[in-house]
Amino acid sequence: MTMPASYSYYINASEDLLELFEVDVLYYNHRNERIIERISSPDWKCTLYLPSPVTDAEPQHEGMKVTLSAKEAALKGIFPEKSTFKMYLDYDVTYSSEYKENPFKVSVKPHNSETFSFRIPLGTSNPDDITIDIAPLKYDKHFAFSYRIDDSYENGWSKIFACINGLWIDDQEFFHFGMSPTAGYRDEPLCITDGCGNDRRFTFGESIQPSIWNKYNKDGIIHDENSSEYHIYITWQELQMMTDMGNAVYWHDVAPEKWSQEDPSEIAEGFSSDYEKTFSKIGYRMKTLAQPNGSRYYVEAAMLNPLVCMVSVTDNSYTDICFDDNPSLYKVSVFGGNSNATNEEKLDELYCQACSDHPLLVSKFCHRPNEDEVEFLRTVARLYGKEGADNIWVASYDELYDYSLLRNNVTISSFVEGDCKVFEVTIPQEVDVVNKELSFVISNGSEVAQRCSDNLCGFSSAVRDDGTVLVNCNFGSRCYDLALKYVSLYEQTRNEYYKNFADYLVSLLRDDLQGELKGRIDDVHEPTMEEMPLEGEYSLIQMPDYIRLYDGYSFVISCK
Numbered sequence: 001m002t003m004p005a006s007y008s009y010y011i012n013a014s015e016d017l018l019e020l021f022e023v024d025v026l027y028y029n030h031r032n033e034r035i036i037e038r039i040s041s042p043d044w045k046c047t048l049y050l051p052s053p054v055t056d057a058e059p060q061h062e063g064m065k066v067t068l069s070a071k072e073a074a075l076k077g078i079f080p081e082k083s084t085f086k087m088y089l090d091y092d093v094t095y096s097s098e099y100k101e102n103p104f105k106v107s108v109k110p111h112n113s114e115t116f117s118f119r120i121p122l123g124t125s126n127p128d129d130i131t132i133d134i135a136p137l138k139y140d141k142h143f144a145f146s147y148r149i150d151d152s153y154e155n156g157w158s159k160i161f162a163c164i165n166g167l168w169i170d171d172q173e174f175f176h177f178g179m180s181p182t183a184g185y186r187d188e189p190l191c192i193t194d195g196c197g198n199d200r201r202f203t204f205g206e207s208i209q210p211s212i213w214n215k216y217n218k219d220g221i222i223h224d225e226n227s228s229e230y231h232i233y234i235t236w237q238e239l240q241m242m243t244d245m246g247n248a249v250y251w252h253d254v255a256p257e258k259w260s261q262e263d264p265s266e267i268a269e270g271f272s273s274d275y276e277k278t279f280s281k282i283g284y285r286m287k288t289l290a291q292p293n294g295s296r297y298y299v300e301a302a303m304l305n306p307l308v309c310m311v312s313v314t315d316n317s318y319t320d321i322c323f324d325d326n327p328s329l330y331k332v333s334v335f336g337g338n339s340n341a342t343n344e345e346k347l348d349e350l351y352c353q354a355c356s357d358h359p360l361l362v363s364k365f366c367h368r369p370n371e372d373e374v375e376f377l378r379t380v381a382r383l384y385g386k387e388g389a390d391n392i393w394v395a396s397y398d399e400l401y402d403y404s405l406l407r408n409n410v411t412i413s414s415f416v417e418g419d420c421k422v423f424e425v426t427i428p429q430e431v432d433v434v435n436k437e438l439s440f441v442i443s444n445g446s447e448v449a450q451r452c453s454d455n456l457c458g459f460s461s462a463v464r465d466d467g468t469v470l471v472n473c474n475f476g477s478r479c480y481d482l483a484l485k486y487v488s489l490y491e492q493t494r495n496e497y498y499k500n501f502a503d504y505l506v507s508l509l510r511d512d513l514q515g516e517l518k519g520r521i522d523d524v525h526e527p528t529m530e531e532m533p534l535e536g537e538y539s540l541i542q543m544p545d546y547i548r549l550y551d552g553y554s555f556v557i558s559c560k
Contacts, residue, residue, distance in 0.1 A: 005049070005095070006047050006048060006049045006095075007047070007048045007093060007094070007095055008045065008046075008047045008048075008093065008094050009025075009027075009045065009046045009047075009048070009064050009091070009092075009093050009557060010043075010044070010045050010091060010092045010093070011023075011025070011039060011043075011044045011045075011066070011089065011090070011091045011557075012042060012043055012044075012088075012089070012090040012091070013039060013042055013044070013088070013089045013090075014042065014086050014087055014088045014089070015042055015086075016085040016086050016087055017068075017087050017088065017089055018039070018040070018042065019071075019080065020070065020071060020074040020079070020085075020543075020547065021068045021069060021070055021071060021074070021550070021551075022038060022068070022069045022070075022071060023038065023039040023066065023067070023068055023089070024036055024037070024038050024039070024066070024067050024069070025037050025038075025039060025044075025046070025064050025065065025066050025067075026064065026065040026067070027046070027048060027063075027064040027065070029048060029049075030048065030049050046064070063093075063556045063557055063558030064093070064556065064557045064558075065554060065555075065556050065557075066089075066091070066554065066555055066556070066557060067552070067553070067554040068089075068550050068551070068552070068553045068554070069551065069552060070547045070550070070551035070552075074543075074547050075547065075551065077544055079540060079543050082540070083178075083225050083539060083540050084225070084537060084538070084539060084540075085537070085538050085539075085540070085542075085543060085546075086537050087534065087535065087536055087537070087538060087546065088534070088535040088536070089534055089535065090535070091557050093557050093558065114426065114427040114428070114429055114431075114475075115424060115425065115426045115427070115453075116424075116425055116452075116453040116455055116456050116473060116475045117422055117423060117424040117425065117452040117453050118422070118423055118449045118450060118451050118452050118453070118456070118459070118461075118471060118473065119417065119420040119421060119422040119423070119449065119450050119452055120420060120421050120423070120442055120445040120447065120449050120450075120469065121419060121420050121445075121446070121447045121450070122416070122419050122420060122421060123445075123446045123447060124446075125444055125445065125446065127416045127421050129443075129444040130421050130442060130443070130444045130445050131442070131443045131444065132412060132414070132423055132440055132441070132442055132443075133440065133441045133443070134407050134410070134412075134438060134439070134440055134441075135438075135439040135440065135441050135470075136323040136324050136326065136407075137323050137393045137403070137439075138393055138395070138399075138403055138437060138438075138439050138472075139192065139193070139194045139195045139200065139393060139439050139470075139472060140195055140439050140441055140470055141192065141391055141392055141393035142354065142359060142391040142392070143350075143353045143354060143356070143359035143360075143361075143362070143391065143392060143393070144323060144359075144361050144362070144392070144393045144394075144395060144400060145336075145350060145361075145362045145363070145364075145380065145384075145392055145393070145394050145395075146204070146205070146312075146336065146361065146362075146363045146364075146394070146395060146396060146397050146400060147160070147202075147204040147205075147363070147364050147365070147377065147394065148204065148205050148206070148207065148250070148290060148312060148363065148364070148365040148366075148396075148397070149204070149205070149206045149207070149365065149366060149367070149369060150206075150207045150252060150290060150292070150365055150366070150367050151207065151209070151252065151253075151367050151368075152206070152207070152208045152209050152212070152221055152222055152233045152234055152252070153206075153232060153233065153234065153367060153368050153369075154174045154175075154176060154231065154232055154233055154234045154235075154238070155173065155174070155368050155369045155370070156204075156206040156234055156242070156369070157175075157176070157177065157234050157235075157238040157242065158170065158172075158173070158174060158175040158176070159369045159370065159371075159373065159374055160204055160369050160373065160374070160377070161204075161238075161242050161245075161247065162175075163187070163190065163374045163377055163378070164189060164190045164201055164202045164203075164204070164377070165189050165201060165245065165500060165501075165504070166186060166187060166188050166189035166500065167186065167497065167500060168181055168184055168185075168186050169184050169185055169186065169187070169374065170182055170183070170184035171183045171184050172184075172229070173368075173370075174229065174230065174231060174232050176226035176229070176231065176235065176238070177225075177226060177235070177237060177238050177241070177497065178225075178226060179226070179229060187378070189201050189504075190202045190377055190378065190380075190381040190385060190394075191381070191385055191386045192384075192385050192386055192390055192392060192393065192394065193386050193390055194439075194460055194472050195439075195460075195462060195464070195470045195472070196460035196461060196462040196470060196472060197460075197462065198460055198507065198508075199386065199507065200508075201245075201246070201504065202377065202381070202385075202394035202395075203245075203246045203247045203248070203394065203395050203396045203399055204247055204248075204394070204396055205247060205248035205249065205250050205288065205290070205312075205396035205397055205398065206234065206239070206242070206247070206248075206249055206250070207249070207250040207251065207252035207290035207292075208222060208234070208239065208249050208250070208251075208252060208274075208278070209221065209222070209252050209253050209254075209255075209274075210222060210273075210274045210277040210278055210281075211254055211255035211258065211270065211273060211274055211277065212253060212254075212255055213255070217233070221233045222234065222235060222236055222239075223235050223236070224236050224237060224281075225237045226238075236281040236282055239281075239282050239284075240281075240282040240283075241497075241501065243282055243284045244482050244485070244486070244501070244505075245501060245504070245505075246396075246399070246435070247396055248284075248286075248287075248288065248396035248397065248398035248399065249278060249282075249284055249286060250286060250288045250289060250290040250312065250397065250398075251271055251274060251275075251286055251288070251289040251290065251308065252289075252290050252292050253292045253293075254267055254270025254271065254273070254274060255270065258270065258273075261295070261297065262297050263297070264297050264298075264300035264301040264303075264304055265301070265304060266301075267297060267298055267300075267301035268301040268302075268304040268305040270301075271289070271301065271302070271305045271307060271308060272305060272307060274286070275307050284434075285432075285434065286307070286398075287307075287308070287309040287310065287397075287398045287401055287402075288308075288309065288310050288311070288312055288396075288397040288398055288401065289301075289302045289308050289310075289311045289312065290312045290365070291311060291312060291313045291314050291315070291333075293314075294313075294314050294315045296317075299311055299313065299317070299333060302331070303331060308331075309329070309330055309331070309401055310329045310330065310331065310332050310333075310334060310397060310401050311331075311332070311333040311334070312333075312334060312335060312363065312365070312397055313333045313334070313335050314335070314365070317333055318333045318334050318335040318336070319332050319333060319334060320336075320360050320361075321334050321336065321360060321361040322358055322359065322360050322361075323361070323404070324358060324359075326404075326407060326408065327404065328404065328405075328408055329400065329401050329404045329405070330405075334361060334363070334397070335363050336360065336361040336362045336363030336364075341364070343372060343373075343376045346362070346364050346376070347376070347379060347380075347383075349362050350362050350380065350383075350384065350392075351383075354383075354384060354389065354391060354392070361400070364376075380392070380394065398434065398435070399435045402433035402434060402435040402436075403435065403437070403438070405431060405433055406427065406431065406433060406436075406438055407438070409427065409428055409431045410425055410426065410427050410438070411425075411426050412424070412425050412426075413426070420450070422452060423440070425438070425473070427475075434478070436474060436475050436476040436478065436479075437458065437472065437473065437474040437475075438472075438473050438475075439470065439471065439472050439473075440470070440471040440472075440473070441468050441469070441470060441471075442468060442469035442470075442471060443467075443468055444467075445463075445468075445469040446463070446467075447463065447469070448461040448462060448463055448469060449461040449469060449471040451510065453475075455475050455476065455477070456473050456474065456475050456510065457474055457475070457476065457477060457479045457480040457509055457510065457513060458472070458473070458474025458479050458508050458509055458510055459471075459472065459473060459474070459510040460472045460510075474508065479505065479508050479509060480509060480513060482505050483502065483505035483506045483508070483509055483517055484517065486498050486501040486502035486505055487502045487506065487517050487520050487521055488536070489501075489502070490502045490521060490524060491520060491524055491527065491531050491532075492527060492531070492532055492536070492538060492539075492542050493539055493541065493542055494524055499521065499524075502517070502521055503521065506518060506521070526545070527542075527545055527549070528549070529549055529550075529553075532545060532546060532549060534550060534553075
């Protein structure tokens, strides 16, 4: 038996939205009866059958009106005790000449191209004389330094991340995001340049223990958000912002209550569990194990688990890394120098590598960084950063790994087009990296490079004193997506932390992508519906604005 023609309406509302608003739908059924129905579950569906016979090929239905009415408590400013609210109301409507079940439509982002290209004007040069090399280190720096913090301590946020990004450094040791300043200070961000006149901030990594708990934190030492000024561990919220800003998180201890600490196969299982939890919390794909307590069992476990790409060790079993040799870092144990070095001794190590013709990776780690560690990083910046020799790349292990992986797997082709030589760079689909950035050195070119591909969201080039041309390419959409995220967060909250992040992330974009976002930052004011859309993640302090905007808001879902 053929079913009558129908319209199927689907509404998918967040639990937070349904907790703060009454959502009513108004429609007319096939007998032209007026129906008002209140949505009580996040996934709601209604199928309206049309009168038979249907003569039009696709008859029009008047649609369904949806109205939001704020609940009394929300109107009084009484909200659930939580700091973040996920607000959304998605909808869809489909027509069928014969009724059948229709699933929700899923929006899928197009796969980012793994090929990009740029060109060099020929000038008077012979095309065959213009050659290209991938710089051994990002921005073609002379040597690399990696800084690491262990054991999930909040100081990674309040001291190191704050120092690097020019944020407030409070005298209170565990100063979480959202706390009110007491006594302290603020200084300039720690930067190098990209060789083309643009600031690039230091990055670092923090080893975390997603499954570890204690008697004070039975749900885990890493909380979703800050719950106390005395909580000594970093939060997922803070880790999210840190990784969004280019920093990394590493594996460390797995829970001894669940996995034997002397059985590599069990530790390897713990790595998988911690990976999944970290990804579910902040969307970050861990790559590096920060060896805990010098345990050889953890290093053996890293060799067993395919998720672990490299190991940062604390003993003397590491491999010296010179990036001039184009090494593969897969399953390699690295550290870089003396693991027991004082800050003064570590500065001596850095000096030796800065002077070397074949520099090795230098690394440093600590547990609860204090003002001495902050001053150490400032000294590194003064000597080798933007205000000094500008010859160091301070990067997390994950960033070093991604760059090395790209360098070892890309292919470059070239051809002449008009009065330019075009270089096309291809990355195999199986090469999965987070930090999608490469630097190239062009020999015998006389002018800056010009971008060809739209998927280069970051692009800079400069002719250097030695006559070579430096080209920095950031491909894919992640950089733009993160810039847009923090511009939007700043618009919604007017929080100065978000402004700091937005300003910096926008500065990473190519010039033509910066303008609109810079304008939005400069134009922050009381939000409108366009600036605070119905769908979004909002903080507690934003909710009064949100309620004011959407109380009584109505719209019609229609196929017209």
